[in-house]
Amino acid sequence: MERTYIMVKPDGVQRGLVGEIVKRFEQKGFKLAALRLMTPTEEHLKQHYKDLAEKPFFPGLIKYMTSGPVVGMVWVGKGAVTTGRKMLGATNPADSAPGTIRGDFCIEVGMNICHGSDTVENAEAEIALWFPEGVATYEKSEDAWLYEKR
Numbered sequence: 001m002e003r004t005y006i007m008v009k010p011d012g013v014q015r016g017l018v019g020e021i022v023k024r025f026e027q028k029g030f031k032l033a034a035l036r037l038m039t040p041t042e043e044h045l046k047q048h049y050k051d052l053a054e055k056p057f058f059p060g061l062i063k064y065m066t067s068g069p070v071v072g073m074v075w076v077g078k079g080a081v082t083t084g085r086k087m088l089g090a091t092n093p094a095d096s097a098p099g100t101i102r103g104d105f106c107i108e109v110g111m112n113i114c115h116g117s118d119t120v121e122n123a124e125a126e127i128a129l130w131f132p133e134g135v136a137t138y139e140k141s142e143d144a145w146l147y148e149k150r
């Protein structure tokens with residue numbers, strides 16, 4: 001099963017949107033494998049966003065991401081990475097469709113409340129970075145009512 005790393009950013013935490021974001025992934029049918037409130041170091045965030053290090057917005061991004069605690073989580077399910085990105089909406093909330101998390105709850109690209117892994121490979125790297133101790137594995141009875149048996 002696919003796994004994705006979803007993170008409520010400092011503005012999402014401050015604005016009381018943790019529950020709303022958890023709710024959407026839960027109601028979709030994805031399985032929660034890890035969840036933690038944390039205050040990451042600048043170094044940790046630079047590692048998370050290392051592919052963006054050369055971008056002009058990188059210093060501002062790191063400042064934003066270290067402005068308060070974040071909530072990291074791992075969600076598991078069929079197509080969790082691609083579907084998770086769709087649930088988040090476009091990077092710039094101005095381009096995010098209503099009904100998506102960013103489309104419904106924020107306005108500016110530099111305060112877009114939530115992170116989601118963009119590929120399966122990056123998801124696995126991010127899960128290893130944020131949850132080096134590992135994540136939970138368990139059976140969820142709901143799965144019998146979510147996935148077709150073939």
Ligand code: UDP
Nearest residue numbers: 052057061090091109110111112115116118
């Ligand atoms: N970002 C920004 N300005 C930009 C592009 C991105 O401040 O012009 C921030 C924004 O918070 C975004 C994050 O940098 O979520 C990571 O950028 P990425 O391109 O990976 O977008 P995402 O994967 O988060 O949609």
Ligand code: MG
Nearest residue numbers: 115116117118
């Ligand atoms: Mg990204």
